[in-house]
Amino acid sequence: MGTVTSAIVVGGGIAGPVAALALRKAGIAATVYEGHDGFADGVGGALSIAPNGRTALAAVDADHVVERVGTPMSGMVMQSWTGKRLAEFGSFDDLPPMQLVWRHELYRALYDEAVARGVRIVHGKRLVSVRGGVAGFADGSTAEADVVIGADGIRSTVRRLIDPSAPSPRYVGLLGFGARCGPAGVAPTGDKMHLVFGRRAFFGYQVTAGGDSGWFVNLPSKDPSYGATFSREEWLPILADAFAGDRIPAVALIRGTDPAALVVTGGLEDIPSVPVWHRDRAVLIGDAAHPTSPSSGQGASLAIESAVQLARCLRDLPVPAAFTAYERLRRARVERVIATAASTNSDKAAGPVARVLRDLLMPPMMRLFANPAKWRWQFDHPIDFAAPVAAEAALSPSGRG
Structure with missing residues (x-):
């Protein structure tokens, strides 16, 4: 006892x-x-x-x-900067939805x-x-x-x-940002989060049927203090530029964000x-x-x-x-x-050379990782309190x- x-x-x-x-x-x-x-x-x-x-x-x-x-x-959709769907990770029917x-x-x-x-x-x-x-x-x-x-x-x-x-x-080499925004003319994703390996940054977003949106950016930077003095108004065009040319709705969502809604997390750590x-x-x-x-x-x-x-x-x-x-x-x-x-x-x-290698290897890797059994250990963790x-x-x- x-x-x-x-x-x-x-x-x-x-x-x-x-x-x-x-x-x-x-x-x-x-x-x-x-x-x-x-x-x-x-x-x-x-x-x-x-x-x-x-x-x-x-x-x-x-x-x-x-x-x-x-x-x-109900799941996550992995995409490349071209908009190509690489894999989809669904939820487990016998577990509570994320x-x-x-x-x-x-x-x-x-x-x-x-x-x-x-x-x-x-x-x-x-x-x-x-x-x-x-x-x-x-x-x-x-x-x-x-x-x-x-x-x-x-x-x-x-x-x-x-x-x-x-x-x-330990700084992990990424700066974090996120925001909630209203309708930006982007097709709804329903109850699925879309995760995109852009050419210069990582983007995640979810758009409801009503058009309300939430997004986040992981921006690579060797310096965790980069942009420490930037205002929200200054950050938004920088983030939009990071996805210029990527065939995903990142630019539209970022440009449709009120600067007051932007959350600047700073350097991500573990x-x-x-x-x-x-x-x-x-x-x-x-x-x-x-x-x-x-x-x-x-x-x-x-x-x-x-x-x-x-x-x-x-x-x-x-x-x-x-x-x-x-x-x-x-x-x-x-x-x-x-x-x-x-x-x-x-x-x-990943740097420029590593990104090329990553993008070449990602489709077969995603097919491998799309096996739900490989990830169940994270999500299926019952606790019998009594x-x-x-x-x-x-x-x-x-x-x-």
């Missing part, structure tokens, strides 16, 4: 509220401490919640949150769900220290619980405090492996433990999975055994996803896998 009855969750983004919901279901009181004074309304672009993320949310009775704010995605969501809407929906269920979320608490179960904040205040959970993102303070030698985020996930009474989840680049399409879903699995472990096992079981359940899976995304990033950021953890964790692979 677990011995944890209370938890401090550092970070009120996506993973934090889900962790608090899962902990409450496990009988553990949780308070979320967020460093920012205000809300993250309007912050962030589009992301997908994969079937495995929805399965994890369902385990804590929260899948309805995504259904309320998301747009169904959902396209805007980060700020998902954030607020999860935040409101947590508060409605009695979770306390405290703003303006920037973490500066962790000693045992005591969290110290920049304003001089402290909070104490049985465990401290770092859900504070890719630049996690908790990660640095438990391991000062932890690796820093960390291939975080060596230390827990120490003493502190543990990491989400991007604090396993940050993957957006190319995975799995960042939020993996964070949700980890939050739910950690709650199960803390319910059933004492610390530190709970932390060990949690890492055994998670590390091999998340690092495999990170590595898969890194390979995708290499294709997106099942005891002990026996399951003992059989799970340890280490990095």
